[in-house]
Amino acid sequence: MWQLYQFPLCPFSRKVRLLMSEKGIGYDLVRENPWEMRDEFLTMNPTGRTPTMVHDERKLVLSDSRAICEYLEETEEKTPMLGGTAAYRAETRRLVAWADEHFYGDVVAPLLHERMTKRLVTRQPPEARILREAMRRANTHLDYIDYLIDHRSWLAGATLSLADLATAAQISVADYLGGIDWAGHEQTKGWYSVFKSRPSFRPLLSERMEVIKPPAHYDQVDF
Amino acid sequence: MWQLYQFPLCPFSRKVRLLMSEKGIGYDLVRENPWEMRDEFLTMNPTGRTPTMVHDERKLVLSDSRAICEYLEETEEKTPMLGGTAAYRAETRRLVAWADEHFYGDVVAPLLHERMTKRLVTRQPPEARILREAMRRANTHLDYIDYLIDHRSWLAGATLSLADLATAAQISVADYLGGIDWAGHEQTKGWYSVFKSRPSFRPLLSERMEVIKPPAHYDQVDF
Numbered sequence: 001m002w003q004l005y006q007f008p009l010c011p012f013s014r015k016v017r018l019l020m021s022e023k024g025i026g027y028d029l030v031r032e033n034p035w036e037m038r039d040e041f042l043t044m045n046p047t048g049r050t051p052t053m054v055h056d057e058r059k060l061v062l063s064d065s066r067a068i069c070e071y072l073e074e075t076e077e078k079t080p081m082l083g084g085t086a087a088y089r090a091e092t093r094r095l096v097a098w099a100d101e102h103f104y105g106d107v108v109a110p111l112l113h114e115r116m117t118k119r120l121v122t123r124q125p126p127e128a129r130i131l132r133e134a135m136r137r138a139n140t141h142l143d144y145i146d147y148l149i150d151h152r153s154w155l156a157g158a159t160l161s162l163a164d165l166a167t168a169a170q171i172s173v174a175d176y177l178g179g180i181d182w183a184g185h186e187q188t189k190g191w192y193s194v195f196k197s198r199p200s201f202r203p204l205l206s207e208r209m210e211v212i213k214p215p216a217h218y219d220q221v222d223f
Numbered sequence: 224m225w226q227l228y229q230f231p232l233c234p235f236s237r238k239v240r241l242l243m244s245e246k247g248i249g250y251d252l253v254r255e256n257p258w259e260m261r262d263e264f265l266t267m268n269p270t271g272r273t274p275t276m277v278h279d280e281r282k283l284v285l286s287d288s289r290a291i292c293e294y295l296e297e298t299e300e301k302t303p304m305l306g307g308t309a310a311y312r313a314e315t316r317r318l319v320a321w322a323d324e325h326f327y328g329d330v331v332a333p334l335l336h337e338r339m340t341k342r343l344v345t346r347q348p349p350e351a352r353i354l355r356e357a358m359r360r361a362n363t364h365l366d367y368i369d370y371l372i373d374h375r376s377w378l379a380g381a382t383l384s385l386a387d388l389a390t391a392a393q394i395s396v397a398d399y400l401g402g403i404d405w406a407g408h409e410q411t412k413g414w415y416s417v418f419k420s421r422p423s424f425r426p427l428l429s430e431r432m433e434v435i436k437p438p439a440h441y442d443q444v445d446f
Contacts, residue, residue: 046367047325060310066289067316074309086297087283093290102270144269 005032005041005052008209009116009176011108012065012100013051014169019069019162021200023079027053035121066096069162081162092156095148095163103170106137111177116212135179142185149187168195172204176214182223189223196221228255228264228275231432232339232399234331235288235323236274237392242292242385244423246302250276258344289319292385304385315379318371318386326393329360334400339435358402365408372410391418395427399437405446412446419444 002020004027006013020027032041034048045052045063052063062068073082082089111134114126145167148155156163171192174180182189195201196219205219217223225243227250229236243250255264257271268275268286276285285291296305305312334357337349368390371378379386394415397403405412418424419442428442440446 047321058310060313062313062317064317064320067313067320070316071309071313074312086294087281089297090283090285090290090294093293094285094287097287097290098270 001055001057002027003030003054003056004028005030005044005054006050007031007033008207009112009173009212010034010050011104011170011173012049014172014204015100015162015166016051016053016065016068016072017204018165018169018200019072019081021203022081022165022198023072023076025072025076035117066100069096073162081160081165083159083161084157088157092161092163095155096166099163099166099170103138103141103167103174107134107141107174107179108170108177110134111174111179115177116209119212120210131179134174135181138174138179139181139185142180142188145191146185146187149191154191164191164195168192168201172201176209176218177212178215182217193221193223224278224280225250226253226277226279227251228253228267228277229273230254230256231430232335232396232435233257233273234327234393234396235272237395237427238323238385238389239274239276239288239291239295240427241388241392241423242295242304244426245304245388245421246295246299248295248299258340289323292319296385304383304388306382306384307380311380315384315386318378319389322386322389322393326361326364326390326397330357330364330397330402331393331400333357334397334402338400339432342435343433354402357397358404361397361402362404365403365411368414369408369410372414377414387414387418391415391424395424399432399441400435401438405440416444416446 002025004013004016006029017027032038032050032052034041034050037048041052042048044054044061047063049063051065051068052061053068054061062071070082073080082092110130114130118124118126145155152158154160154164155167171180196205208214225248227236227239229252240250255261255273255275257264257273260271264275265271267277267284270286272286274286274288274291276291277283285294293305296303305315333353337353341347341349368378375381377383377387378390394403419428431437
């Protein structure tokens with residue numbers, strides 16, 4: 001059985017969890033706060049980042065969420081999320097990178113810092129200017145998702161893929177932290193609403209991160 | 224034929240070029256300065272990042288360096304750089320992510336900003352404090368490479384892989400910008416010296432980026 005080291009608002013752990021649930025792979029959650037920099041955790045993964053996955057029977061320690069997803073795709077054929085032609089897979093991976101680097105760096109990372117790290121770790125108030133800028137960028141990125149959904153059934157094309165899971169994982173954390181203004185993004189809203197009702201997504205939406213409360217619409221399929 | 228949009232000191236373009244040369248895939252270089260944010264380039268790749276690859280006959284535009292490398296691995300079997308078991312591939316991809324995100328973020332990105340962007344774009348002097356911090360972090364990361372080479376023939380294990388190409392690409396840009404102090408890193412130095420003599424690496428070492436000059440040892444195999 002896999003042990004997944006993570007914390008509830010880690011978007012990369014959410015991506016891995018969505019993939020495992022869609023594929024029907026079992027796992028136990030282990031709570032890890034990467035900001036505590038525990039020695040035992042740094043020994044497993046020198047970068048100190050979540051998610052990190054351990055499989056005792058296979059004597060495996062995996063880290064980096066994209067490496068983990070590729071491993072799960074290669075070892076569990078059920079419900080492929082990186083399927084299709086080489087070109088389709090390249091488009092899927094391009095969008096995963098877009099979610100993991102651009103959406104995360106522009107939107108989720110500053111929201112997590114201002115609304116989670118400052119609250120739980122450094123005990124400072126969030127900076128309104130940074131929150132406004134993150135929301136402005138979220139709006140631009142949602143415009144891009146609107147554009148994709150205008151032209152395709154799912155983000156990478158005709159089929160549900162890791163691109164959808166990665167993007168939904170990032171959006172879910174941004175939405176939890178109050179960083180998404182859904183007005184004017186009907187296409188993205190429709191796509192995300194379908195996602196919210198998937199069995200793989202329900203457990204994530206029911207979890208809470210200590211004292212940090214999500215907005216009322218966060219776990220509702222109609223929002 | 225592939226057209227590769229890049230600039231000489233882009234470490235991600237260097238990784239893709241090393242992979243293509245090792246596999247014997249031909250390409251034309253197209254110079255692109257991402258900081259100019261050309262409309263035509265942003266139409267090809269909305270993130271505006273290099274490398275971006277175009278193949279007219281296949282009607283393909285690829286971006287994100289990891290997605291590009293996976294595509295090249297899947298479509299060109301010669302000289303595999305992501306081979307071995309699923310676990311070995313996961314280890315290779317973990318180290319590629321380490322080079323692309325940690326070595327780049329801690330070392331190469333600040334060096335590029337201080338020594339290239341400020342020189343060519345904003346016409347400001349570099350900040351000594353930031354350069355010192357990047358060099359300090361480079362030293363810590365070279366300790367980690369020393370440790371890997373103490374235990375393995377190549378970074379991911381017994382065979383040359385994309386982990387070596389990605390790491391050598393980042394180190395080569397840091398070294399060009401004077402950010403590497405090689406003293407005390409005999410293992411990494413030995414590994415990198417072997418790399419420098421590979422035919423795939425020689426063209427990169429002979430290129431220069433406008434007015435920015437590398438240190439004398441930069442293109443020497445014995446350094």
